[in-house]
Amino acid sequence: xxxxxxxxxxxxxxxxxxxxxxxxxxxxxxxxxxxxxxxxxxxxxxxxxxxxxxxxxxxxxxxxxxxxxxxxxxxxxxxxxxxxxxxxxxxxxxxxxxxxxxxxxxxxxxxxxxxxxxxxxxxxxxxxxxxxxxxxxxxxxxxxxxxxxxxxxxxxxxxxxxxxxxxxxxxxxxxxxxxxxxxxxxxxxxxxxxxxxxxxxxxxxxxxxxxxxxxxxxxxxxxxxxxxxxxxxxxxxxxxxxxxxxxxxxxxxxxxxxxxxxxxxxxxxxxxxxxxxxxxxxxxxxxxxxxxxxxxxxxxxxxxxxxxxxxxxxxxxxxxxxxxxxxxxxxxxxxxxxxxxxxxxxxxxxxxxxxxxxxxxxxxxxxxxxxxxxxxxxxxxxxxxxxxxxxxxxxxxxxxxxxxxxxxxxxxxxxxxxxxxxxxxxxxxxxxxxxxxxxx
Amino acid sequence: xxxxxxxxxxxxxxxxxxxxxxxxxxxxxxxxxxxxxxxxxxxxxxxxxxxxxxxxxxxxxxxxxxxxxxxxxxxxxxxxxxxxxxxxxxxxxxxxxxxxxxxxxxxxxxxxxxxxxxxxxxxxxxxxxxxxxxxxxxxxxxxxxxxxxxxxxxxxxxxxxxxxxxxxxxxxxxxxxxxxxxxxxxxxxxxxxxxxxxxxxxxxxxxxxxxxxxxxxxxxxxxxxxxxxxxxxxxxxxxxxxxxxxxxxxxxxxxxxxxxxxxxxxxxxxxxxxxxxxxxxxxxxxxxxxxxxxxxxxxxxxxxxxxxxxxxxxx
Numbered sequence: 023x024x025x026x027x028x029x030x031x032x033x034x035x036x037x038x039x040x041x042x043x044x045x046x047x048x049x050x051x052x053x054x055x056x057x058x059x060x061x062x063x064x065x066x067x068x069x070x071x072x073x074x075x076x077x078x079x080x081x082x083x084x085x086x087x088x089x090x091x092x093x094x095x096x097x098x099x100x101x102x103x104x105x106x107x108x109x110x111x112x113x114x115x116x117x118x119x120x121x122x123x124x125x126x127x128x129x130x131x132x133x134x135x136x137x138x139x140x141x142x143x144x145x146x147x148x149x150x151x152x153x154x155x156x157x158x159x160x161x162x163x164x165x166x167x168x169x170x171x172x173x174x175x176x177x178x179x180x181x182x183x184x185x186x187x188x189x190x191x192x193x194x195x196x197x198x199x200x201x202x203x204x205x206x207x208x209x210x211x212x213x214x215x216x217x218x219x220x221x222x223x224x225x226x227x228x229x230x231x232x233x234x235x236x237x238x239x240x241x242x243x244x245x246x247x248x249x250x251x252x253x254x255x256x257x258x259x260x261x262x263x264x265x266x267x268x269x270x271x272x273x274x275x276x277x278x279x280x281x282x283x284x285x286x287x288x289x290x291x292x293x294x295x296x297x298x299x300x301x302x303x304x305x306x307x308x309x310x311x312x313x314x315x316x317x318x319x320x321x322x323x324x325x326x327x328x329x330x331x332x333x334x335x336x337x338x339x340x341x342x343x344x345x346x347x348x349x350x351x352x353x354x355x356x357x358x359x360x361x362x363x364x365x366x367x368x369x370x371x372x373x374x375x376x377x378x379x380x381x382x383x384x385x386x387x388x389x390x391x392x393x394x395x396x397x398x399x400x401x402x403x404x405x406x407x408x409x410x411x412x413x414x415x416x417x418x419x420x421x422x423x424x425x426x427x428x429x430x431x432x433x434x435x436x437x438x439x440x441x442x443x444x445x446x447x448x449x450x451x452x453x454x455x456x457x458x459x460x461x462x
Numbered sequence: 463x464x465x466x467x468x469x470x471x472x473x474x475x476x477x478x479x480x481x482x483x484x485x486x487x488x489x490x491x492x493x494x495x496x497x498x499x500x501x502x503x504x505x506x507x508x509x510x511x512x513x514x515x516x517x518x519x520x521x522x523x524x525x526x527x528x529x530x531x532x533x534x535x536x537x538x539x540x541x542x543x544x545x546x547x548x549x550x551x552x553x554x555x556x557x558x559x560x561x562x563x564x565x566x567x568x569x570x571x572x573x574x575x576x577x578x579x580x581x582x583x584x585x586x587x588x589x590x591x592x593x594x595x596x597x598x599x600x601x602x603x604x605x606x607x608x609x610x611x612x613x614x615x616x617x618x619x620x621x622x623x624x625x626x627x628x629x630x631x632x633x634x635x636x637x638x639x640x641x642x643x644x645x646x647x648x649x650x651x652x653x654x655x656x657x658x659x660x661x662x663x664x665x666x667x668x669x670x671x672x673x674x675x676x677x678x679x680x681x682x683x684x685x686x687x688x689x690x691x692x693x694x695x696x697x698x699x700x701x702x703x704x705x706x707x708x709x710x711x712x713x714x715x716x717x718x719x720x721x722x723x724x725x726x727x728x729x730x731x732x733x734x735x736x737x738x739x740x741x742x743x744x745x746x747x748x749x750x751x752x753x754x755x756x757x758x759x760x761x762x763x764x765x766x767x768x769x770x771x772x773x774x775x776x777x
Contacts, residue, residue, distance in 0.1 A: 088742075089742070227722045282633055283612040283636055285725050286725075424742050428726075432726040436728060
């Protein structure tokens with residue numbers, strides 16, 4: 023009897039030890055539920071094999087991603103050891119103590135931020151911006167650009183009709199004026215027995231959609247977040263004449279050239295409209311591009327890729343997307359999480375990441391001579407990443423974003439007031455937020 | 463007299479404890495049973511309410527627990543009550559509330575009145591009518607989003623068929639004028655059966671002999687309806703209005719799925735705005751004040767209504 027009890031106790035102890043061991047060698051990575059996340063699951067199998075650490079993943083669909091994950095961080099939750107959080111979260115992540123500062127770790131492991139595309143370091147890793155304080159490793163480069171139906175543009179009858187109507191050749195638009203001209207041309211046109219429309223643009227109200235779309239235009243029309251010489255001084259910059267013209271342009275594009283019912287459209291709706299052959303052009307983040315290449319309707323050379331067009335004065339910027347990977351400060355497995363980051367920063371891992379559909383931010387990958395021709399969209403991605411601007415990354419970014427969502431949707435989709443009133447209102451909203459934060 | 467196990471147990475119980483148990487009054491025993499429930503209610507209802515009232519006078523933000531919390535007095539209340547955007551959400555909520563109640567009462571009562579007549583397939587018809595309220599709001603929201611879609615939605619095609627207006631030329635959910643009605647229609651479709659069921663209970667509670675007596679007195683059908691049916695169903699109807707009113711005042715899921723509060727702010731109901739302030743902008747103190755204002759509004763209106771309901775029942 024005693025021997026049986028002893029054996030049972032030993033077995034229980036072994037199970038407990040095995041469980042305890044398993045607990046210390048499992049990491050949970052939190053990110054949005056989208057195609058790149060699936061690629062990361064595949065990529066991480068190499069890490070599991072090399073390190074013996076098991077990777078778990080917690081993916082949340084984009085519309086709920088910020089709500090779910092910011093709640094997790096704000097409550098000091100231990101669910102995520104690693105977080106690929108949105109670029110705007112860096113300020114809050116750093117100042118609220120959600121993320122581990124990585125400078126010492128980078129120094130100790132010879133990981134240099136100079137090895138990454140500068141825009142992604144500024145956008146995803148630095149807080150305060152422009153200072154060498156790093157809170158994440160650039161993980162997934164992303165930027166808003168455009169896709170167009172190359173196969174339609176190349177059809178002789180369509181090209182001739184366009185030339186007759188506009189007096190110029192049907193070429194991929196280089197300016198917003200040209201983009202609108204092309205969009206107007208396609209709007210309501212019949213192609214292959216189906217009515218098609220000009221362009222799909224962002225109009226979503228609930229999370230960040232319309233802001234990401236509008237800013238994409240406003241930057242190139244002269245919008246600036248603040249006076250470069252006086253932080254948080256926004257009057258005359260946010261609501262400058264150029265910014266007003268840009269917002270008016272975005273509304274005119276929405277009114278003239280979008281498919282019916284696109285009053286609350288973001289990434290998913292844009293993808294659907296483009297893949298189903300509803301629109302000639304589509305505004306969307308670069309992460310969507312690999313999916314188009316393998317799609318039977320728009321893949322196989324039917325799609326062309328465009329850098330965000332230039333504004334009236336020739337200025338050209340694009341809205342930054344993408345994320346960095348951070349270690350959550352509430353994690354009890356920070357050492358293992360740092361080990362993952364060290365593994366992820368390696369050039370060969372980054373090369374594989376790109377080949378699997380992840381947009382690497384490592385210069386060794388994107389500046390490789392073979393990179394530009396490695397995918398039909400690779401050069402456009404590179405050119406776009408060179409002209410990026412990002413939304414506020416302040417700790418109060420969520421409030422600032424909610425205000426811009428309201429002001430832009432009110433004007434662009436609901437048609438309330440004027441562009442000037444919308445941007446004046448935005449200056450007033452943002453001023454209140456910065457006053458509440460004690461920054462004004 | 464037999465010696466039962468209960469008697470033996472009673473004898474075996476120490477006399478002091480027995481005396482104590484026997485000495486308890488009914489009131490004390492009642493308190494012992496009720497106390498856990500009261501404590502639970504205090505913990506999950508009253509304490510959070512008091513805590514919310516306290517937070518409403520501060521600038522607290524739940525996402526910045528390390529920052530000092532300042533007492534701001536009535537500033538949050540002042541900001542809310544002078545903010546035109548907040549009044550617009552109140553207006554949108556009032557519009558939604560008024561029209562959903564009017565339509566659901568009218569259609570629900572009419573359906574109940576029709577269903578109450580004896581005909582073949584009556585039970586099947588009742589079951590079919592109540593199906594919408596059995597569905598989850600998530601399903602209903604997605605389902606109607608497709609129905610309203612200008613290019614593939616049945617609603618636009620039905621309108622085109624009836625009026626000749628091209629289906630793709632208008633959008634219910636994207637139009638400032640049509641979107642508020644679009645959400646009213648969906649809520650009415652989903653919850654009219656609830657009102658119908660309550661009215662049906664009221665109609666079926668009216669004894670047949672009252673109508674037989676009215677027939678003997680040669681009262682017309684119209685007179686029977688206005689002087690007998692309506693007054694006797696009225697308390698039930700008012701109860702249905704109370705339930706639906708409270709539910710629709712805090713309507714959230716269906717509208718978020720259908721319009722997300724848009725276009726612009728035309729369907730931004732108070733509950734959606736409150737959620738945005740509290741869990742997107744993280745203005746916890748401000749949103750606490752907003753929640754208190756909404757609570758006082760709905761509590762005040764409901765109290766007045768319940769008084770009226772009691773008067774109707776007393777008649």
